[in-house]
Amino acid sequence: MDNIRSIRAFVEVVRAGSFVKAAERMHCSTTTVSRLVRELEAELGQPLLLRTTRSIALILLKNTLLVTACTHRV
Known part of the structure; x- marks a missing residue:
């Protein structure tokens, strides 16, 4: 798996x-x-993520690293 891309x-x-x-935005499918x-x-x-057919919602995590990443440029 390509961690950075994921x-x-x-x-x-x-x-x-x-x-x-x-x-x-990522120029892919x-x-x-x-x-x-x-x-x-x-x-x-x-x-x-909590997925529905019409929306997504961020699931709160014990590990906030990924949540923090969403507020910064990757």
């Missing part, structure tokens, strides 16, 4: 509020962004 995908999804917009976030979640052993 973290960047996660940050872009949170910033953009959608996988589609994050994919546009929505499928790629989704896969990267799923890989990051698998590596961390917990979900990072």
